Amino acid sequence: xxxxxKVKNLTMDFGGLRAxxxxxxxxxxxxxxxLIGPNGAGKTTFFNCITGIxxxxxxxxxxxxxxxxxxxxxxxxxxxxxxxxxxxxxxNIRLFPNxxxxxxxxxxxxxxxxxxxxxxxxxxSSTINEEKAVVRDSYLMLEKIGLTDFVNEFAMNLPxxxxxxxxxxxxxxxxxxxxxxxxxxxxxxPQETQELDDLILWLRENENISILLIEHDMKLVMSxxxxxxxxxxxxxxxxxxxxDILNNPAVIKAYLGEEMDA
Amino acid sequence: MFLTFPIMVIRVNTVxxxxxxxxxxxxxxxxxxxxxxxxxxxxxKKRDEGTKKSEFGETEKTPLIQRILKERKIFIPxxxxxxxxxxVFPFVFSLYQTNIMITGLIYVMLxxxxxxxxxxxxxxxxxxVAFYAVGAYSYALLNYHFGVGFWAVLPIGAGMGAFFGILxxxxxxxxxxxxxxxxxxxxxxxxxxxxxxWNAFSFGPSGIANITRPxxxxxxxxxxxxxxxxxxxxxxxxxxxxxxxxxxxxSRIGRAWIALREDEVACQAMGIDKRATKLTAFALGATWAxxxxxxxxxxxxxxxxxxxxxxxxxxxxxxVVLGGMGSIIGVITGALVLILLPEYLRAxxxxxxxIFGGILVxxxxxxxxxxxxxxxxxxxxxxxxxxHRNNRK
Numbered sequence: 001x002x003x004x005x006k007v008k009n010l011t012m013d014f015g016g017l018r019a020x021x022x023x024x025x026x027x028x029x030x031x032x033x034x035l036i037g038p039n040g041a042g043k044t045t046f047f048n049c050i051t052g053i054x055x056x057x058x059x060x061x062x063x064x065x066x067x068x069x070x071x072x073x074x075x076x077x078x079x080x081x082x083x084x085x086x087x088x089x090x091x092n093i094r095l096f097p098n099x100x101x102x103x104x105x106x107x108x109x110x111x112x113x114x115x116x117x118x119x120x121x122x123x124x125s126s127t128i129n130e131e132k133a134v135v136r137d138s139y140l141m142l143e144k145i146g147l148t149d150f151v152n153e154f155a156m157n158l159p160x161x162x163x164x165x166x167x168x169x170x171x172x173x174x175x176x177x178x179x180x181x182x183x184x185x186x187x188x189x190p191q192e193t194q195e196l197d198d199l200i201l202w203l204r205e206n207e208n209i210s211i212l213l214i215e216h217d218m219k220l221v222m223s224x225x226x227x228x229x230x231x232x233x234x235x236x237x238x239x240x241x242x243x244d245i246l247n248n249p250a251v252i253k254a255y256l257g258e259e260m261d262a
Numbered sequence: 263m264f265l266t267f268p269i270m271v272i273r274v275n276t277v278x279x280x281x282x283x284x285x286x287x288x289x290x291x292x293x294x295x296x297x298x299x300x301x302x303x304x305x306x307k308k309r310d311e312g313t314k315k316s317e318f319g320e321t322e323k324t325p326l327i328q329r330i331l332k333e334r335k336i337f338i339p340x341x342x343x344x345x346x347x348x349x350v351f352p353f354v355f356s357l358y359q360t361n362i363m364i365t366g367l368i369y370v371m372l373x374x375x376x377x378x379x380x381x382x383x384x385x386x387x388x389x390x391v392a393f394y395a396v397g398a399y400s401y402a403l404l405n406y407h408f409g410v411g412f413w414a415v416l417p418i419g420a421g422m423g424a425f426f427g428i429l430x431x432x433x434x435x436x437x438x439x440x441x442x443x444x445x446x447x448x449x450x451x452x453x454x455x456x457x458x459x460w461n462a463f464s465f466g467p468s469g470i471a472n473i474t475r476p477x478x479x480x481x482x483x484x485x486x487x488x489x490x491x492x493x494x495x496x497x498x499x500x501x502x503x504x505x506x507x508x509x510x511x512x513s514r515i516g517r518a519w520i521a522l523r524e525d526e527v528a529c530q531a532m533g534i535d536k537r538a539t540k541l542t543a544f545a546l547g548a549t550w551a552x553x554x555x556x557x558x559x560x561x562x563x564x565x566x567x568x569x570x571x572x573x574x575x576x577x578x579x580x581x582v583v584l585g586g587m588g589s590i591i592g593v594i595t596g597a598l599v600l601i602l603l604p605e606y607l608r609a610x611x612x613x614x615x616x617i618f619g620g621i622l623v624x625x626x627x628x629x630x631x632x633x634x635x636x637x638x639x640x641x642x643x644x645x646x647x648x649x650h651r652n653n654r655k
Binding site for chain 1: 641
């Protein structure tokens, strides 16, 4: 297996606060990798750095899309990162509330389309075909994620679990090779979490993508991930298979605190 | 009643030094507020019922205007009636009425332009009148110095508008919300102050007079015919505007604007170039203002900076918000109501602005979405559904 994402020595300072401290991370093709750690450990900051929302203070971020040349992510704008095949969801759902479900997914297709202003006004045959293709592709994506019942609903009227799934559908519509999920199971009930578990596995099998996820639901993390990275205070404290992590003293310490000596 | 007491009931007659007690007025106010409170309660009750209904998932009655739009049987006759009315308007009504209508139509155009910026892209622009001024002055100055005609300047004015739109767009790329509003407000004032004070360039507050009216292949019209001609120019330009805005709305770029309005961070994370999207919104919005400016100059044949104050920006913004953000029919209705209403309320002389303000307040309380709220396009999928069902698992 070859790596598709290589992060080396990533450091991010917010003023005097070091949110990420020389973090190294690699994701291999076809893997599901989980990033866990207590609240405020810097997990979301890590996502924000990779996706270009925050420019990192130090470090290198490389992507090696399968079948394409490697690309350095440092200094790229969020929209370019997405164009290169990294798509993400957000911890606090960030859909477009006053657009329909289908339109939300169509926005995901935006960077794979080319119609400009003139094309939109003249509406030539290429634009019409492109629009038709986008509507069809978006609908098929919704079918895969299981949201066809809501196609013409406003995104804000969706039940919570469906909103989470719509975020995944929208991210998948950008044709990523690596999907970044930021706490996809937050606020879901056990049944919805189970469905999410199935969905993520299904996506990996059928859509040829790798997944990097941040999650607090340990049951989900343990059942899904091939490897787990644990961060605390911006530093990586452990990495390995789920079994390794469960028995790692440093992880137990970070989550549960140190044993008090009498 | 008590609040108005000192103003309405007591009057001090300074000539004879006596205090007049006008109890009759108090009585009238009492009756008036009594009835108004009933109306108010009735409307609030109705609104609550409406929200309750939609909460329980009952199908809410679709508003009359949306029903007209949806059903072809009603829509086509309505369209015919409206277009016939629009066509014969200048021959049925007086020149005065036609003039008012042209003004109304200019504001329809301005509203549709600002609708792109505010309604679709969600960029609060309080200096929109600046582009209107740019268009008007392009025509006035080109006409004054070089004698260029209306038709030649129309695209130039539009281009100048777009150019200034981008000029404003660049510094405000990083701003949003209140900050953006303040910068655009400043921009609008800068343009007006330049026009007012740069005498050598714009002739200052005295303005530019004797701008030629539009001509048809070199034929000059009398004032009466020129007005009618301008009316038809306006109607066709409005149709053109509607055509363009309608197509933009449901296109790739239109969706990007709406996404930008809804959530900037998510929009960028989904691969939309924020810079380009914002700039096109500013440029395209300003294009219509530039065109409207050229027409305004041609209509009044005299312009000065006093026509382009912040008040105009606010009226145009009111048109968009009151009509319904993002909705074309809404903006057209909004413009006609806001511009024509004060004209026809002239009978009430000084009370007209009071009535006008009252209507604005009531509208915003009871129909916050505007007169005709925006409806997103729905898609049907009978064909696709059958072919690809059970794809998963």
